[in-house]
Amino acid sequence: MNAYLAEHRTALSTASACAACAARLCTDGGVTLFDHVGTLVNHTTTGSLAAAAQDLEQSLGEGPMLTAHRTGRLVLLPELGDRISRTQWPLFTSGAIEAGVAAVFAFPLRIGVIRLGTFGLYSAEPRMLSATELRDATSFVDLLIPLLLDGRRAAGASDLPFAAVLDFDDHHHAAVHQATGMVSVQLDVGMDEAFVRLRARAFTESRPLTDVARDVVSRRIRFQPEPRPDQPSAPDRPPGRDD
Amino acid sequence: MNRFNVTTKRYVRGVSRLSKTGLSDAFVELADTLVEDFDVIDFLHLLAARCTELLDVGAAGLLFVDHNGRLRVLAASSEQARLLELFELQNEQGPCLHSFRTGLPVSVPDLRDGTANTRWPQFAAAALEAGYAAVHALPMRLRDQVIGALNLFDAEPGDLAPEDREVGQALVNVATIGLLQYRTTRRHEVLAEQLQVALHSRVVIEQAKGVLAERLGLDMDRAFEAMRRYARSNSTPLDDVARGVTDRTLDLGALR
Numbered sequence: 084m085n086a087y088l089a090e091h092r093t094a095l096s097t098a099s100a101c102a103a104c105a106a107r108l109c110t111d112g113g114v115t116l117f118d119h120v121g122t123l124v125n126h127t128t129t130g131s132l133a134a135a136a137q138d139l140e141q142s143l144g145e146g147p148m149l150t151a152h153r154t155g156r157l158v159l160l161p162e163l164g165d166r167i168s169r170t171q172w173p174l175f176t177s178g179a180i181e182a183g184v185a186a187v188f189a190f191p192l193r194i195g196v197i198r199l200g201t202f203g204l205y206s207a208e209p210r211m212l213s214a215t216e217l218r219d220a221t222s223f224v225d226l227l228i229p230l231l232l233d234g235r236r237a238a239g240a241s242d243l244p245f246a247a248v249l250d251f252d253d254h255h256h257a258a259v260h261q262a263t264g265m266v267s268v269q270l271d272v273g274m275d276e277a278f279v280r281l282r283a284r285a286f287t288e289s290r291p292l293t294d295v296a297r298d299v300v301s302r303r304i305r306f307q308p309e310p311r312p313d314q315p316s317a318p319d320r321p322p323g324r325d326d
Numbered sequence: 327m328n329r330f331n332v333t334t335k336r337y338v339r340g341v342s343r344l345s346k347t348g349l350s351d352a353f354v355e356l357a358d359t360l361v362e363d364f365d366v367i368d369f370l371h372l373l374a375a376r377c378t379e380l381l382d383v384g385a386a387g388l389l390f391v392d393h394n395g396r397l398r399v400l401a402a403s404s405e406q407a408r409l410l411e412l413f414e415l416q417n418e419q420g421p422c423l424h425s426f427r428t429g430l431p432v433s434v435p436d437l438r439d440g441t442a443n444t445r446w447p448q449f450a451a452a453a454l455e456a457g458y459a460a461v462h463a464l465p466m467r468l469r470d471q472v473i474g475a476l477n478l479f480d481a482e483p484g485d486l487a488p489e490d491r492e493v494g495q496a497l498v499n500v501a502t503i504g505l506l507q508y509r510t511t512r513r514h515e516v517l518a519e520q521l522q523v524a525l526h527s528r529v530v531i532e533q534a535k536g537v538l539a540e541r542l543g544l545d546m547d548r549a550f551e552a553m554r555r556y557a558r559s560n561s562t563p564l565d566d567v568a569r570g571v572t573d574r575t576l577d578l579g580a581l582r
Contacts, residue, residue, distance in 0.1 A: 118526035125525070194518040195511050232517040257532050261546060264536020264572065274533055274572060300536070300546070 100230060101202070102129040104223040108204060108216050113137050114192075114227065115148055116200040124200075125256045132205040135182035138291040139175055141259075142282050146175040148201045151189035155198055158189040161211040185209045190224050192231070202227060259292060262299035269306040280306060366508050370401030373501050378403045380497070381490045383480040384458065387413045388466070388501065389422055390474035397423060397474065412453055413477060420449040422477040425463035429472045431491065432463045436483040459483040464494050466502045473502060527565045534571035541578050552581045 105112030111130025115137060118124050123141055128134045140146030147158040150171070160168050163185055168176045179187070186206040192199040202224050204212075212220065259281070267277035281299070284306075285292040298304045370388050377386035387402035387409070399413045416422040421432040434442045434450075437459055442450040453461060458479040466474040476498045478486070486494065531553070538549035553571065557564045570576030 116525055117522075118529060119519075119522040120526060122526070122529050124529050195515040197515055197518040197522065199518060199521065228514070228518075232514060232521060257546075260529050260532030261536035261539065264533035264538075265540040266536075267533070267572075268537055268540035300539075 098127045098129070100223060100227055101127055104220065105129045105204065107219060108212070109206075111205040113203045113205070114200065115152070115203070117152060117198070130205070132182065132184050132207060133203065135291070136179050136184050136187065136205050137203070138293055139178045139182070142285045142292040143174045143178070144282070145172050147172065147187050147189045148203050151191045151201045152198055155191050155193055157191070158187070159212070160187045162209040163187055183207055188212055188220065190220060192224060192228060194228055199228070199231060256293065258296040258300050262296035265299055266306045270308050366505065367401065369504060370501070373497060374401045374403040377476065377478065377494065377497060381478060381486065381494050383478045385409050385479040387477045388474065389413055389416070389426070389477055390466075391426065397426060409456065409479070412449070412456055412479070415449050415452055416477070418448070419446040421446070421461050421463040422475045425465045425475045426472055429465045429467050431465065431495070433485060434461045435485045436460060438483070453479070457481055462486050464491070464498045466498050466505070468502050468506055471506070473505065476501075527568070530572055531564065531568040534568035537571050538578065538581065542582060556581050
């Protein structure tokens with residue numbers, strides 16, 4: 084870890100810890116954080132596979148990372164596309180395979196009973212983590228947790244606690260929440276409904292959720308309120324399960 | 327019975343008791359508690375009970391120093407008031423306090439002789455009155471940290487046999503590691519809860535920026551500034567302002 088940080092001249096942060104681990108294990112990596120009501124707050128990724136997979140999970144509301152978070156247990160998928168992955172996460176599996184992901188390993192970030200989020204590794208080749216690699220990954224998880232907790236003392240705007248830890252600098256993920264706020268006004272609905280609608284749009288258009296969010300924030304797209312039942316449906320009608 | 331006989335008797339009893347089974351059972355039992363659903367009180371009571379059996383003493387107590395620097399009994403082999411008072415007394419004086427302060431084992435094989443009376447008069451008198459003739463203390467310590475001590479009382483005078491002392495210290499070391507781990511986990515849990523609350527408020531702040539951007543035609547930075555300004559001039563936490571924006575309880579006109 085220290086060698087990696089020195090080589091890349093970067094300070095220890097969620098992003099760099101993630102990158103260090105991924106580099107060591109020759110995978111992509113990602114850290115996802117949830118708040119206490121279960122909203123996905125932020126994710127930090129290293130590599131395009133991780134970005135694609137995490138976006139998919141958030142868009143679809145299903146996937147190994149979400150499962151690891153909900154159950155508090157490891158999810159190891161050495162071969163994405165096998166019977167288990169297709170049964171448990173059908174939509175995620177096909178989408179992730181299309182994006183080039185062949186194996187996923189999800190580690191929950193837990194402190195006692197509190198579940199903060201997950202740490203995920205993504206590989207372009209099907210593979211199992213060896214005992215050593217599993218141990219390395221677990222060490223990184225152990226390192227991540229105090230790192231996240233330490234974020235309270237981070238310097239910077241005191242109005243925003245844990246600012247340094249949340250890696251919102253790239254604005255990608257902040258955009259999802261900002262877009263949610265904007266859509267809630269555009270459609271005159273609550274935040275949960277607004278988020279569902281954003282997600283639905285990403286799904287219908289087969290685009291990453293963060294892309295749709297950015298379009299909303301930059302005002303390239305707007306959401307229109309639903310027409311009355313006696314009128315033809317609008318294009319941003321959320322797809323049904325059987326679409 | 328002279329002191330030599332007493333000591334030998336205890337020693338012989340001690341050696342025969344330290345069968346491999348008894349001791350390793352105790353360790354397995356203790357190690358079992360060092361898992362996630364760690365019940366620290368249960369663990370400590372178990373330890374105190376095992377001490378009286380394995381070390382053949384009348385009573386055992388585990389004392390810890392709290393954040394005020396006071397020694398507190400967290401678990402004892404018996405709830406007898408007299409015993410507990412004896413522990414408590416040692417906040418002012420006594421072998422347990424001494425052990426805690428020095429990080430070294432302290433032994434008083436015979437409370438009736440002059441030394442205990444001189445060093446810790448109130449304690450010695452109270453202990454004798456409670457029916458105890460010997461007292462020993464073993465520090466709970468991990469490298470530089472001394473977090474408390476194990477206090478042992480016996481009705482019979484005599485030293486702890488060397489084996490007993492070793493076993494006692496080993497049990498105490500297991501307890502120390504478990505407790506430090508528990509304390510760290512607890513502290514982490516508290517911080518983690520705070521982190522989660524902070525994460526949540528971060529979401530609300532970002533959502534509120536979106537609401538303001540849409541309603542007031544601001545960009546995200548200006549939206550954030552508007553909330554901060556309002557928060558400061560109304561002495562309201564930023565979190566509350568953001569929440570007021572997202573749940574529509576705040577008049578947005580006030581934020582222009």
